[in-house]
Amino acid sequence: MRQSEILAQVSNDKQTLIAMVEQDDRVAYLYIYAREDLRDRFPRMRGCWVRNLSPAPAQDDAQAMAEGLPPMLAAQYCRSLEAEAPLDPEGIQILWNESDDGAALWYHGLLLAVIPGWSLYIDHSVSYSAGCIQQNSLTFPLGSASTNTQYALADKTRQFWRDWQHNEHNPWPKHQRNFIACYEQRFGPAVKYYAIDQGTWPPMAISQHEDDENFYFFTLGMSIRPMPQIELIFNDEAEHHRRIELAFAVGKEYVDEANAVQMASAMSEYAQLPWTTLSWLGEGHTLLSPVAPLGYEGHVVSAELGAPLGKLEMPRSYGDPVNLFWISPIVATELEFAQSRPNGGHALVAMLTEAGVQPVFAPRAPVV
Incomplete structure (x- = not known):
């Protein structure tokens, strides 16, 4: 043989x-x-x-x-x-x-x-x-x-x-325009733009916006790809969960622009995470980050926590709806709580919501 x-x-x-x-x-x-x-x-x-x-x-x-x-x-x-x-x-x-x-x-x-x-x-x-x-x-x-x-x-x-x-069919310029326009419609003109793809495919970036009180940061490019595992977990509902972008906001009262950008840099790693780990991100997921604000261990991922800022009508990507998740800093006890029990992240989001925690980060007392 x-x-x-x-x-x-x-x-x-x-x-x-x-x-x-x-x-x-x-x-x-x-x-x-x-x-x-x-x-x-x-x-x-x-x-x-x-x-x-x-x-x-x-x-x-x-x-x-x-x-x-x-x-x-x-x-x-x-x-x-x-x-x-x-x-x-x-x-x-x-x-x-x-x-x-x-x-x-x-x-x-x-x-x-x-x-x-x-x-x-x-x-x-x-x-x-x-x-x-x-x-x-x-x-x-x-x-x-x-x-x-x-x-x-x-x-x-x-x-x-x-x-x-093929460059003549490159979808990126249209994708880029659509998402930045969406963010600008609600949060004003983009003032900074940071490429976070290290020159590799797919193109990814963070768009920075601000008003008199807050800095806002949004990813674009994550939603080019569906996340792994979604087809198996959500079956016929997969199209409603497989594409996402991330957002982070912080008050100018507490940080200057350089510190705000440093905090938002956590999104750069998170934007690659589903594909580097063959996993996915969704409501209530918790993540460790070395660039979380001082005294905080990481973030909870939640669309629900962003509700006070109003729902953005996100552009579709390849025919699918795109979900926008806000990342909110959490302390060590909150992270431990969320990761120590089934659906702990959802329970943590409910506790944060009940405590009046806003999508715009400001120093706060732990809820756990």
Whole structure:
């Protein structure tokens, strides 16, 4: 038997996951596995059968599984019973999905396999293959864009990357204008603009605004990408939760501009967090920050705490609504309270609201 060969290997945008295509003389597979330091959270490699390179076996390939080899797909599940041609590395393109946790295998422009991002967070592998015609223990049929959502999403992802790779279709200038205009409509002209993407994709920035009493800061660019895990957690409601931007405000009575900017810099790290940790941010989530105001340990993330400032009509991003979450500094006892019990963050937000804590930060007494 010919030794297996890695034909392609591509990391995702944040280098947290690796996708690879591997084949021997029997079978070809697409795999996704986690970076070494993340394997405690994601120990299982996700695999998708792509094609048999030898005639399809009549029964499940139990011998290969017993020997620790990638199994061939049994004949009853295969589009082709004959041996298919080995994959040519030159024809392979691996595209990561927008949330950076799933991948699709394209071959000479044809979609061969998909491992959806949400399969990373469940206890068994789920994948879709164009060569499969019937559900089985190895993979599901990929079908077509009209019969399978995963196929349609992979097609949409390919167009997404095409737009970002061609300057004449670059979506950023319009996205940038729409969000700054939204912030300016409520909080006045942008007075400063800070790029926070370190020159990498996607473009991200913080827009600074102010009035006579307060400094206001808003991210833009987070909502270009849907956050990981959202499809699995919220299912049919996912579109209402997967795209966000962040806001922070502080009173001029307590800080000068330089200190306000330093406090707002916490958003720079938070803006990358869903994709660097393969997680998500939502109402009541709590975060540690070394740049929280003196005496505070981090922030609670909340749209509810921003209610006194009025609801902004945020622009949509790729057809989805965008949620604006305010980050409010919290002390060590509040952070411990929130993280020590189920839904503790929601309970903390309720306590802060009851205590009259405003979205514009000012020194205050702990509520815990």
